[in-house]
Amino acid sequence: MKLHEVTLSSGRTFLYNKVSRMSSWFSLLLLIVLRAELGVGQTPMCGCEHRYGVLMDFYHATNGPSWGIFSVVRGWNTSLSCNQSWTGVNCTDGDVVSMDVSSLGVNGTFPAMLANLTALTILNIAGNHITGTLLPAFALLTQLTELDVRRNAIYGTLPPEWSSLDQLAALSVSGNSIITGTLPAEWSAMRNLIILDLSINSITGTLPSNWSQMPSLQSLTISSNALTGTLPAAWSGLSTLQEVYLQLNQLAGPLPVSWMDLVKLKRLRLWANAFSGTLPLDWSALANLTELQLSRNGLSGTLPSTWSTFSFMQVLDLSFNSFDGTLHSSWSNMSMLQTLSLSSNQLSGSLPSSWAAFTQLYVLDVSNNQLSGTLPRRWMEVGSAISPYSFNSLAMDLSFNKLVGTLPGSWLQISKLNTLEVSNNFLSGSIPLDKDHLCSEQ
Numbered sequence: 001m002k003l004h005e006v007t008l009s010s011g012r013t014f015l016y017n018k019v020s021r022m023s024s025w026f027s028l029l030l031l032i033v034l035r036a037e038l039g040v041g042q043t044p045m046c047g048c049e050h051r052y053g054v055l056m057d058f059y060h061a062t063n064g065p066s067w068g069i070f071s072v073v074r075g076w077n078t079s080l081s082c083n084q085s086w087t088g089v090n091c092t093d094g095d096v097v098s099m100d101v102s103s104l105g106v107n108g109t110f111p112a113m114l115a116n117l118t119a120l121t122i123l124n125i126a127g128n129h130i131t132g133t134l135l136p137a138f139a140l141l142t143q144l145t146e147l148d149v150r151r152n153a154i155y156g157t158l159p160p161e162w163s164s165l166d167q168l169a170a171l172s173v174s175g176n177s178i179i180t181g182t183l184p185a186e187w188s189a190m191r192n193l194i195i196l197d198l199s200i201n202s203i204t205g206t207l208p209s210n211w212s213q214m215p216s217l218q219s220l221t222i223s224s225n226a227l228t229g230t231l232p233a234a235w236s237g238l239s240t241l242q243e244v245y246l247q248l249n250q251l252a253g254p255l256p257v258s259w260m261d262l263v264k265l266k267r268l269r270l271w272a273n274a275f276s277g278t279l280p281l282d283w284s285a286l287a288n289l290t291e292l293q294l295s296r297n298g299l300s301g302t303l304p305s306t307w308s309t310f311s312f313m314q315v316l317d318l319s320f321n322s323f324d325g326t327l328h329s330s331w332s333n334m335s336m337l338q339t340l341s342l343s344s345n346q347l348s349g350s351l352p353s354s355w356a357a358f359t360q361l362y363v364l365d366v367s368n369n370q371l372s373g374t375l376p377r378r379w380m381e382v383g384s385a386i387s388p389y390s391f392n393s394l395a396m397d398l399s400f401n402k403l404v405g406t407l408p409g410s411w412l413q414i415s416k417l418n419t420l421e422v423s424n425n426f427l428s429g430s431i432p433l434d435k436d437h438l439c440s441e442q
């Protein structure tokens with residue numbers, strides 16, 4: 001489970017979950033356990049009696065009696081004293097300041113009545129069975145810093161009116177699948193927005209150029225939608241950006257050279273789009289990149305030798321494009337690399353001996369190119385710094401190339417080697433590796 005941590009301006013640390021489906025179930029269970037154990041957000045309700053009407057409207061409109069399959073729902077729909085807390089509700093200074101009813105089995109339409117809770121700073125209704133549309137009326141909740149409605153069945157469009165939510169730091173509507181329409185250019189007014197996640201929906205249209213005006217944006221995720229158009233060159237002004245996830249869309253055009261100014265960028269995922277043109281040499285200025293995923297596009301040209309400056313790079317995936325030219329010795333400078341995939345291009349020339357410096361590497365895929373020459377003896381050092389306690393082991397795929405010569409005896413010393421694919425080359429000779437280590441298809 002990988003929790004991505006972003007500290008909001010309020011000083012509150014927001015744990016942002018970007019996990020696979022499997023571990024998301026796990027974290028869901030963990031969340032439920034934590035909520036049951038710690039009573040997250042619960043405070044006595046004294047002072048908030050004037051909100052009982054709104055809260056009970058919400059409760060009854062969303063099948064309240066059946067909430068909380070995995071956890072105990074306390075307080076709601078009881079007539080005990082105000083000293084009793086209500087599950088997920090935080091009453092502070094005479095008003096409801098936060099509400100977290102995520103993954104409670106809340107079932108109904110998008111709760112219009114909650115727009116009356118004007119002191120709300122946090123509203124989390126994620127992971128429920130909420131249908132209907134996102135209501136423009138929520139624009140009244142101007143104190144909101146976090147709004148999370150992900151993993152419901154909400155449809156319709158993103159309300160431009162929400163641009164008035166200028167305290168909002170984190171907004172997620174991801175995983176509703178049926179949210180359509182375009183990205184509202186008006187949202188450029190969200191001056192405090194740090195995290196925006198609109199992924200796994202059906203959003204169309206282009207990336208609004210004037211979102212470049214958002215001065216706080218650190219994490220932008222609009223992957224798995226139907227976006228078209230190009231990457232706005234003006235977004236080079238988003239100087240706070242640390243991660244951009246736009247994979248699985250229909251974006252096209254060139255990779256903008258101007259993005260070289262996004263010097264805080266750590267992760268950039270643009271795979272499975274329709275980008276064309278060449279890799280910008282000047283992106284070598286993105287010195288803090290740890291992940292760059294550009295596979296499954298229409299990119300061409302040569303690999304820039306200047307990219308050797310990516311000394312923090314861990315995941316570099318350029319596979320399934322039309323790159324040609326050679327592999328650069330200088331790339332050995334990317335000594336933190338863990339995954340390097342260059343497969344299914346038209347790369348030629350030999351395997352650089354200097355890449356022995358990839359001691360952290362556990363996936364190397366250069367299959368399906370035109371690579372020639374021999375297997376470098378020094379590569380016995382590849383993966384040698386993978387921790388013995390790590391679950392990772394080295395997989396190398398060199399298949400479908402024009403490699404010649406024999407398997408070097410030194411490769412027996414690649415201690416973490418788990419899989420070696422060398423089929424469909426012109427290799428000859430015997431296999432020096434013992435059978436326990438290797439299943440060869442020569």
Ligand SMILES: *[C@@H]1O[C@H](CO)[C@@H](O)[C@H](O)[C@H]1NC(C)=O
Nearest residue numbers: 040041042043090091092097
């Ligand atoms: C309730 O909200 C207040 C104000 O935001 C906060 O200081 C407090 O920690 C919260 N209490 C709980 C139990 O979450």
Ligand SMILES: *[C@@H]1O[C@H](CO)[C@@H](O)[C@H](O)[C@H]1NC(C)=O
Nearest residue numbers: 053054055057112113115116
């Ligand atoms: C919520 O506010 C609307 C007007 O904005 C009002 O008509 C409605 O009665 C309020 N609901 C409750 C339960 O107070």
Ligand SMILES: *[C@@H]1O[C@H](CO)[C@@H](O)[C@H](O)[C@H]1NC(C)=O
Nearest residue numbers: 056060064065076077078079
């Ligand atoms: C919840 O409210 C409904 C309607 O007011 C009532 O019939 C029911 O008994 C209440 N349940 C509890 C547990 O108080």
Ligand SMILES: *[C@@H]1O[C@H](CO)[C@@H](O)[C@H](O)[C@H]1NC(C)=O
Nearest residue numbers: 044045046080081082083084
């Ligand atoms: C609420 O709790 C306080 C002390 O914790 C007590 O003095 C007060 O009587 C309680 N009020 C009610 C209505 O139960």
Ligand SMILES: *[C@@H]1O[C@H](CO)[C@@H](O)[C@H](O)[C@H]1NC(C)=O
Nearest residue numbers: 063066105106107108128129
């Ligand atoms: C939600 O409620 C409707 C009827 O009110 C019901 O048909 C549906 O099965 C419920 N969905 C879930 C997931 O509980």
Ligand SMILES: *[C@@H]1O[C@H](CO)[C@@H](O)[C@H](O)[C@H]1NC(C)=O
Nearest residue numbers: 185186187188189210211213
């Ligand atoms: C961006 O464009 C929208 C729509 O044209 C406009 O309402 C908004 O004010 C613009 N934002 C900025 C910061 O210029």
Ligand SMILES: *[C@@H]1O[C@H](CO)[C@@H](O)[C@H](O)[C@H]1NC(C)=O
Nearest residue numbers: 262263264265287288289312
């Ligand atoms: C790059 O990362 C380092 C370490 O996290 C940080 O000190 C440095 O400020 C970053 N560079 C830029 C341009 O943000």
Ligand SMILES: *[C@@H]1O[C@H](CO)[C@@H](O)[C@H](O)[C@H]1NC(C)=O
Nearest residue numbers: 306307308309310311330333
């Ligand atoms: C290799 O990386 C170092 C910093 O880690 C840098 O100073 C040097 O210029 C790089 N060399 C090349 C060839 O990129």
